[in-house]
Amino acid sequence: xxxxxxxxxxxxxxxxxxxxxxxxxxxxxxxxxxxVARRKLSVERVQNPGGRxxxxxxVRQQDGTPAALKIAPEAAGPAAEHAALAHWNGWGAVQLLxxxxxAGELLLERLHSEVSLRSLPEAKALLEAAGIVRRLWIEPxxxxxxxxxxxxxxxxxxxxxxxxxxxxxxxxxxxxxxxxLTACTDELLLLHGNFRQGKVLAGDRAPWLAVGPEPLVxxxxxxxxxxxxxxxxxxxxxxxxxxxxxxRVNKLADSLDVDRARLxxxxxxxxxxxxVRASAAGRHQDAELLLEFAGWL
Numbered sequence: 001x002x003x004x005x006x007x008x009x010x011x012x013x014x015x016x017x018x019x020x021x022x023x024x025x026x027x028x029x030x031x032x033x034x035x036v037a038r039r040k041l042s043v044e045r046v047q048n049p050g051g052r053x054x055x056x057x058x059v060r061q062q063d064g065t066p067a068a069l070k071i072a073p074e075a076a077g078p079a080a081e082h083a084a085l086a087h088w089n090g091w092g093a094v095q096l097l098x099x100x101x102x103a104g105e106l107l108l109e110r111l112h113s114e115v116s117l118r119s120l121p122e123a124k125a126l127l128e129a130a131g132i133v134r135r136l137w138i139e140p141x142x143x144x145x146x147x148x149x150x151x152x153x154x155x156x157x158x159x160x161x162x163x164x165x166x167x168x169x170x171x172x173x174x175x176x177x178x179x180x181l182t183a184c185t186d187e188l189l190l191l192h193g194n195f196r197q198g199k200v201l202a203g204d205r206a207p208w209l210a211v212g213p214e215p216l217v218x219x220x221x222x223x224x225x226x227x228x229x230x231x232x233x234x235x236x237x238x239x240x241x242x243x244x245x246x247x248r249v250n251k252l253a254d255s256l257d258v259d260r261a262r263l264x265x266x267x268x269x270x271x272x273x274x275x276v277r278a279s280a281a282g283r284h285q286d287a288e289l290l291l292e293f294a295g296w297l
Contacts, residue, residue: 003032012052015281017075024073035105066110078104084215092135093210117197125197130255133195140190140217149218150182156273163276174272177265187219197230221258225266232293242296268297
């Protein structure tokens, strides 16, 4: 069987991991064939458009149970994802069925990939998202392998400092917020790392389950910050975008007992970091949206 990587995966890997993407994508058909054969899986199809950092193959196990085989390059952190999913053990997140064999392979329960929280009206989607992310915030296991929020954002901050002068005021504000936030926090919980409405899919075992973590440990406000800017294109298109954004920060913070000021600061940092990264990758429309959003905070 030919395991052709979807174009979204090819583009995203080339942007995120330019040093390894071409080699890994060249090996991908063989890696997928071997992973399927080892587990004696029956292949239905490659999920398309699929993920941005992994190939997802819809399969059936030997007993006929549907599953999803996820194959990712080492640079995308599949080992950390495995550790997080194993620790959550299906609580609020997709169930890990088998993470053995290759380090970049995960066999997961099959969810309904075509139905995410983005299919719901905004208010309902945010309510459901809050309920899911609350479940994920648990103590990490002793000796866990996850990096901290301070470590991840330190790397991002270093890259942001090389942004052009047009970004300077927002970058300076974002870096100042990051320095203040990392200097005074004692929360050390397991976080999803990239939590948003599109990362919560419909399931059979539970109505909604989180997928695709980029796990790390730290404070809840960092994890919630990405959710604040969900559907940013809709916010930007309205005349009340700025006030609506501030209301969303306050509403999410209050509903999950998170400090408003800390959520505001992390939302600013993460929006500016994403905007600078989008600009560097040539995604100028995305960058403009993100930086306009950041300017409202």
